[in-house]
Amino acid sequence: MKMLTDIHNHSTFSFDGKNTLEDMLAAAQAKGVAFYGVSEHFDTDFFIYGMHKLRPDVTPTDAESYFHRARHLQDDYAGVMNVLVGAELGYCNLSQVHEEYKQMLQTYKPDFIVNSVHNLHGEDYYMTTPYYRDGKLRDKDEVLDEYFRLVRDSLDVPYHYDIVGHVGYVTRYMPCEDKTVCLDTHKEILTDILQTIIQKDKILEVNAARDALLPQKDILALYYKLGGRKVSYGSDAHVATNIMQRREKAVQMLKEIGFTHISVPCRGEHIAVEL
Numbered sequence: 001m002k003m004l005t006d007i008h009n010h011s012t013f014s015f016d017g018k019n020t021l022e023d024m025l026a027a028a029q030a031k032g033v034a035f036y037g038v039s040e041h042f043d044t045d046f047f048i049y050g051m052h053k054l055r056p057d058v059t060p061t062d063a064e065s066y067f068h069r070a071r072h073l074q075d076d077y078a079g080v081m082n083v084l085v086g087a088e089l090g091y092c093n094l095s096q097v098h099e100e101y102k103q104m105l106q107t108y109k110p111d112f113i114v115n116s117v118h119n120l121h122g123e124d125y126y127m128t129t130p131y132y133r134d135g136k137l138r139d140k141d142e143v144l145d146e147y148f149r150l151v152r153d154s155l156d157v158p159y160h161y162d163i164v165g166h167v168g169y170v171t172r173y174m175p176c177e178d179k180t181v182c183l184d185t186h187k188e189i190l191t192d193i194l195q196t197i198i199q200k201d202k203i204l205e206v207n208a209a210r211d212a213l214l215p216q217k218d219i220l221a222l223y224y225k226l227g228g229r230k231v232s233y234g235s236d237a238h239v240a241t242n243i244m245q246r247r248e249k250a251v252q253m254l255k256e257i258g259f260t261h262i263s264v265p266c267r268g269e270h271i272a273v274e275l
């Protein structure tokens with residue numbers, strides 16, 4: 001059965017969300033979404049590394065308020081729209097952060113988790129600092145390789161996750177004209193990442209935020225060739241008007257590669273929805 005899914009969204013419970021959760025859900029329903037995933041930010045590394053001092057806009061999500069309100073809204077929408085109450089956990093390699101995430105998962109039992117790399121050991125890709133050393137722009141492939149190794153490490157975190165978020169995020173803020181990844185140059189690490197996603201039975205996200213769909217098409221095609229069939233779509237909307245953005249484009253790309261279904265994670269199960 002064909003149903004619309006959008007399993008990566010933020011509201012004002014996240015520091016960078018622009019619309020309330022109530023408004024986001026109303027907009028999603030108006031757009032005919034059948035499965036709507038809320039994935040508020042949890043980026044504990046920001047506060048442990050002190051990165052928030054450089055970005056005072058970054059504040060932690062209040063887990064108690066978020067889950068409490070979201071569970072109520074989930075009930076309100078029962079039978080109308082499947083609201084999935086999830087979280088996007090920013091990866092870092094500090095065990096202190098892993099323990100905090102584990103604790104949060106145990107306390108609130110989110111319906112799904114997006115595992116995302118946003119930062120490089122205390123440096124924020126958004127702030128572009130990882131692209132420079134000593135004031136000089138680094139070699140693009142070196143930056144990409146470092147990022148992909150971080151993504152590979154993130155797949156082995158000691159807490160549960162369902163979706164591997166926006167692979168290729170590093171390219172989004174890269175201060176250069178050509179933001180494409182040369183697949184041949186990075187094939188070994190990308191193959192490792194994609195095979196690990198398949199082995200661990202995780203879902204590879206197609207993320208539609210900003211201009212380009214992530215991951216790029218040839219990386220998705222490699223995933224398919226290696227046997228990967230589980231993909232999700234996420235608008236990564238931070239404002240109601242962006243819910244479902246570029247979904248048609250994402251679906252078309254997935255169909256061209258050969259995918260037939262979208263996977264919707266819910267409490268450890270993956271629901272297959274026809275593309």
Ligand SMILES: [Zn+2]
Pocket residue numbers: 088116118165166
């Ligand atoms: Zn993210």
Ligand SMILES: [Zn+2]
Pocket residue numbers: 008009010039088236
């Ligand atoms: Zn996000």
